[in-house]
Amino acid sequence: MSAQPIYNFSAGPAVLPEAVLRTAQQEMLDYCGTGFPVMAMSHRSDMFMSILHHAEQDLRRLLNIPNNYKVLFLQGGATTQFNMTAMNLAHGFERIDAVVTGNWSRLAAEQMPLLTDVKVHIAAHGGELFDYKDLPDADNWEISNHSAFVHFAINETVNGLQYQNVPKLSDGMPPLVCDMSSELLSREFNVADYGLIYAGAQKNIGPAGVTVVIIREDLLDRCPKNIPSVFNYRTHIEKDGMYNTPPTYPIYISGLVFRWLQTQGGVKAIEAVNNIKAETLYDAIDGSGGFYINPITANARSKMNVVFKTDSGKLDKLFVQEADLRGLRLLKGYKTVGGMRASLYNAMPLAGVEALVEFMQDFQRRYG
Numbered sequence: 014m015s016a017q018p019i020y021n022f023s024a025g026p027a028v029l030p031e032a033v034l035r036t037a038q039q040e041m042l043d044y045c046g047t048g049f050p051v052m053a054m055s056h057r058s059d060m061f062m063s064i065l066h067h068a069e070q071d072l073r074r075l076l077n078i079p080n081n082y083k084v085l086f087l088q089g090g091a092t093t094q095f096n097m098t099a100m101n102l103a104h105g106f107e108r109i110d111a112v113v114t115g116n117w118s119r120l121a122a123e124q125m126p127l128l129t130d131v132k133v134h135i136a137a138h139g140g141e142l143f144d145y146k147d148l149p150d151a152d153n154w155e156i157s158n159h160s161a162f163v164h165f166a167i168n169e170t171v172n173g174l175q176y177q178n179v180p181k182l183s184d185g186m187p188p189l190v191c192d193m194s195s196e197l198l199s200r201e202f203n204v205a206d207y208g209l210i211y212a213g214a215q216k217n218i219g220p221a222g223v224t225v226v227i228i229r230e231d232l233l234d235r236c237p238k239n240i241p242s243v244f245n246y247r248t249h250i251e252k253d254g255m256y257n258t259p260p261t262y263p264i265y266i267s268g269l270v271f272r273w274l275q276t277q278g279g280v281k282a283i284e285a286v287n288n289i290k291a292e293t294l295y296d297a298i299d300g301s302g303g304f305y306i307n308p309i310t311a312n313a314r315s316k317m318n319v320v321f322k323t324d325s326g327k328l329d330k331l332f333v334q335e336a337d338l339r340g341l342r343l344l345k346g347y348k349t350v351g352g353m354r355a356s357l358y359n360a361m362p363l364a365g366v367e368a369l370v371e372f373m374q375d376f377q378r379r380y381g
C-alpha cells in the first residue's frame with residue numbers, strides 16, 4: 014500500500030516544491046564540494062556572492078525586470094516594508110494614498126504614517142472592517158497627483174481577494190507601490206507598471222526570512238539621509254545588498270525555487286496551471302448547491318487563497334479536522350475570517366486541489 018500523499022494548504026510559511034527540498038537536503042552538509050553548508054558560509058565569500066547573483070539574475074529573467082529597476086533581498090518581512098516604503102519614498106510629501114481592501118493593506122495604511130510626517134489618505138475601501146468582499150475599481154480610487162505614492166495589496170492573503178488586472182493610473186499620477194507577498198511569480202505582469210514592489214518570501218517564493226524588493230531607480234533619489242541606514246533603500250543598493258548580513262539561507266532556497274520555476278516553463282506556464290487549480294476549486298464550491306460558500310464578488314476572487322465555509326462553525330471545524338486526517342493539511346481560515354482557506358501557491362500541484370475537491374464532495378455527502 015502506498016503512503017497517503019500529504020498536501021499542505023498553509024497560507025504561509027507555505028508549501029515548497031519537493032524537488033527544491035531534495036536539492037537542499039543533498040547540499041545541506043556540503044555545498045557543491047566546498048565541505049561546508051550554505052548556512053555557515055560568509056555572506057562575502059565568492060560562493061555566496063555567486064548564489065545571490067544567480068538568484069537575482071533568475072528572478073530578473075522570470076519577471077522580465079527592466080534594467081532601470083533594482084532588486085533587493087532584505088530581512089524584516091513584508092511588514093517592515095509598510096514603514097520602509099513610507100520612510101523612503103514619502104519624505105517631503107503631504108500624503109500617501111492607500112487602498113484598503115483587506116487585512117494586509119489595512120495594516121499597511123495604519124503603519125505607514127508612523128516614523129514619518131506624512132499622512133495617509135484612504136483612497137478607497139473594499140468593504141467593512143474585517144468584512145472585505147469586493148475590490149474598488151482603480152477608476153474610483155481617490156488619488157491626488159501630489160501624493161508620494163499609491164499603495165495597495167494586489168492579493169489579500171487573509172480575505173481571499175485579488176485584483177485580476179493591474180489597476181492602471183492615468184499619466185502624471187504618483188507611482189504604484191504594491192504588496193505582492195502572496196502572488197509574486199504566480200502570474201505574468203508588467204514590472205514597469207509599478208514604482209516599487211515588495212513580497213515576503215514565505216508565501217509563494219521560499220522560506221520566511223527574506224523579502225524581495227523591486228524598486229525603480231529614480232525613486233532612490235527620494236530616500237532621505239536622516240533615516241537609519243538599515244531602513245534606507247539607498248544604503249542597501251549602494252552596498253550591493255551587503256550592508257548588513259543578508260538572510261543567506263532563505264536567499265539560497267529562493268534561488269532554488271527560481272530555478273525550479275524555470276524547469277516548469279516559467280511564470281506563463283505556472284500561471285496556466287494556477288488558473289486551472291483555482292477554477293477547479295471555485296467550481297466545486299459553486300457547484301455544491303450552497304453547502305460551501307465563498308462570499309467574494311466573482312471578479313475579485315483570489316486564485317492564490319481561496320476562502321470558503323459552510324453555514325455552521327461546528328461543521329467547519331469538523332471539516333478541518335477530517336481533512337487533516339486525509340492528508341489535507343492547514344486548511345483552517347484566518348482568525349478574523351473563520352471557515353476554511355486553501356492556499357494554492359505555485360508549489361501546490363493540481364493533484365492536491367483534486368484531492369481537496371474529492372474530500373469536499375465526500376464530506377458534503379455525509380453531512381449535507
Ligand SMILES: *Cc1c(COP(=O)(O)O)cnc(C)c1O
Pocket residue numbers: 025089090091092093117166168169170171192193194195213214216
Ligand atoms: C503575509 C503577508 C504580509 C506580512 O508578511 P510578514 O513577512 O509576516 O511581515 C504582508 N502582506 C501580505 C499580502 C501577506 O500575505
